[in-house]
Amino acid sequence: MTSETNQTPTTQNRLQLTTSPHLHNNWTTPRAMWAVSAALAPSTAAALLFFGWSQIGILLTSILCAAATEALIQKLRKQPVTIGDGSVVLTGWLLALTLPPDFSLVSAGIGAIAAVGVGKHVFGGLGYNIFNPALVGRAFLQAAFPVAMTTWRSPNFADAVTSATPLGALKFDAAASALFPMFAGNTGGCLGETSALAVLASGVFLIVIGIVNWRIPASMTLGVLVFGTLIWLMNPQAHPSPVYHLLGGGFMLGALFMATDWVSSPVTSRGMWIFGLGISLIVVVIRVFGGLPEGMMYAILIMNAFVPMIDRFTRPRVFGAVA
Amino acid sequence: MRRKTFTGGGVHPPEYKELTEHLALEAMPIPEQLAVPLSQCLGRPAKPLVKKGSEVKTGTLIAEADGYISVAVHSPVTGRVTGIGREHSGNGSLQDVVLIQPSESQERDYLPPIEPESASAGELIERIRQAGIVGQGGAAFPTYVKISPPRDKKIDSLVINACECEPYLTRDYRLMLDRTFDLISGVRILMKILGLRKSSIGIEDNKPEAIRKLRETAGTDGDLEIIPLKTKYPQGGEKMLLKAVLDREVPQGKLPMDVGAVVQNTGTAVAVHDAVVNGEPAIKAVLTVSGRGIRKPRNLVVPVGTAIRDVIRFCGGIHETAARILVGGPMMGTAQHSARTPVVKATSGILVLTKEEISWGRETACLKCGRCVSACALNLMPTRLARLSRLGRFEEAGKLNITTCMECGTCAYECPAHIPLVQWIRLGKQAVLRMQRNRN
Ligand code: SF4
Ligand code: SF4
DSSP: OOHHHHSOGGGTTTOOOOOSOOOOOOOOHHHHHHHHHHHTHHHHHHHHHHHOGGGHHHHHHHHHHHHHHHHHHHHHTTOOOOGGGSHHHHHHHHHHHTSOTTOOHHHHHHHHHHHHIIIIITTTSTTTOSSOHHHHHHHHHHHHOTTGGGOEEOOTTSOOSEEOOHHHHHHHHOOOOOHHHHHHTOSOSOTTTSOHHHHHHHHHHHHHTTSSOTHHHHHHHHHHHHHHHHHHHHOTTTSOOHHHHHHSTTHHHIIIIITTOSTTSOSSHHHHHHHHHHHHHHHHHHHHHSSOSOOHHHHHHHHHHHHHHHHHHTOOOOTTOOO | OOOBOOSSOOBOOOOOGGGTTTSOOEEOOOOSOEEEESOOSSSOOOEEOOOTTOEEOBTOEEEEOOSSSOOOEEOSSSEEEEEEEEEEOTTSOEEEEEEEEEOSSOOBOOOOOOOTTTSOHHHHHHHHHHTTOBOSSSSOOBHHHHTSOOTTSOOOEEEEEEOOOSSSOOHHHHHHHHSHHHHHHHHHHHHHHHTOSOEEEEEETTOHHHHHHHHHHHTTSSSEEEEEEOOOBTTTSHHHHHHHHHOOOOOTTOOGGGGTEEEEEHHHHHHHHHHHHSOOOSOEEEEEEESTTBSSOEEEEEETTOBHHHHHHHTTOBOTTEEEEEESOTTTOEEOSOTTOBOOTTOOEEEEEEHHHHOOOOOOOOOOOOHHHHHOTTOOOHHHHHHHHHTTOHHHHHHTTGGGOOOOOHHHHHOTTOOOHHHHHHHHHHHHHHHHHHHO
């Protein structure tokens, strides 16, 4: 290329030569991750309000340990350190919100290390993990500290006695908690799930800006209502009503923030429906028949494992496909 | 009323049409030197009929079609041929060009005008072939081939593509406003050729002015239906347009004529009018010069063979912030590394974009967010296709219909991980097509 005749003088050597398309909608991986993190603010605020400022320690410990783990692993593997892309902060943050109030900081840190190390980097880092890393961390803690993980304290505006979560209470004491406090946040539970209202508002925000695909929360809600109602009708005295399923046990946090994790959920629309319905069926079964009131985590992790298969079998019909 | 559109997928990129939509078409003065490419359509280049020293007039045939899928080339100006040279084409490859030095006085050597009412379909098709008209919608297919389908294909619909769904571009819009009458005349000529009493113009509802003016000019005969479509990219793709307007789905590997339809672009219809009624061969490109990197955005009528550098100069040159020059729209156009690239018959736009407008970020791993999957109007799995291409697993990519991809760019536009999906898919597509050819 003879340079002087080729280009208008001022553009020389500055022209970029990439292929189409030349426009982009401006979403980037970091921007998406930070948007989800920002959407966790209301739930976090609710957690601090109902359980006290001291809970911020759990949050910081979890986030810092998660980030440090990622940085360390990437340094050791001589990969570029990507803690700035927000995904590891989000993992730490989500994990913290699934922990009980007053949880030990050391344990929280261990959970974060497991989440990032085992949940994410064993699989090859961002984009390659099969399971939701935050839930892997939580599952690890559940196995390591089963008692601490199920010791719930009532929130600030209720009688301050150690109590089970609403679902736990219903399951083990056959005592129902009132629905409205569950919705607003004034009931016992893990940090982030205590206010379904806050979670719902943030989730709607993420759906509106297009980060969360509505199909997953929609199918999960539908599934829980259908399966929950069927089981409830079999014996309304013994089983929780479907509304309890929706408001309790971290369902909302799971449906809007955990199951919708991009990497570990299906990419096809039909796949998302199957995934969501599958989770809701498992969660209802676990809650009602299993010994575990908080089945959300297992339900999502189990369905995570099926995602590659779901994606393969739900490819959309290609436009103009013959037969 | 619910506006028609294609089902599933699609995106709404910012339109940026406000930069030029209010600017009427202007004729660009003849430049000092022209380099008229012999290759004007996706088929074979034309065979030159002139050599160094030949005197030509505006409209003189300078190269004849070489085979069926090939178009004639005429001189856009009066002047002297200074040789046959080589120049980059819009897609970067080198091509032969006829170099012409324009003279002081300009003289026309057009074809004899034809009265469309009294002419036969055969005469009209022959005129379109003689005039060397190519499709203006992007693919640059010879128009006369498209309007003479084999006898076993029954055509019952003509759809005029007035979507202009690419951001920035407003040349079709200006043609609709500034040459409404000629456009409608061109459409009626096409209807006559196809033996149709009715046709439709599919136009996106972001152009209310044009819809109004077209309706007004088309009159009340009812032979021309103006159909407003819900604005959505890539509605201007032939398959998407037919889905939106006629609710017909072109089967994979087939053409619109297989579902009884012919699609023609707005610009093509105007060119048809010019060739028949005025005897003017296809020697000018109507194009939009836009982008935040250009000083004076415009809608221009440019002689074919003008270097994009000259067009840019005529538009006041570029700003310091200019980062990329494109031929075509921002979703499907090609970045240029030579500002000497000549304008061809099918050039629809020259864009000078700044860094801010391009805004591509750093690539990360695929997040499996599924946005590319839900955005693809053809229901392909872009993430999977790109990955298979990257891994060289072309066999599997072929099974997942990679060759169906129209390279519309929607998936990459949506991808938060900034993966150059289309680049990978294009690569895979070429490999699969090669494999299929070798097998046959
Ligand atoms: S470029 Fe191809 S794969 Fe991507 S959206 Fe367009 S048709 Fe689909
Ligand atoms: S849009 Fe990009 S990140 Fe999302 S699934 Fe497609 S390729 Fe992966």
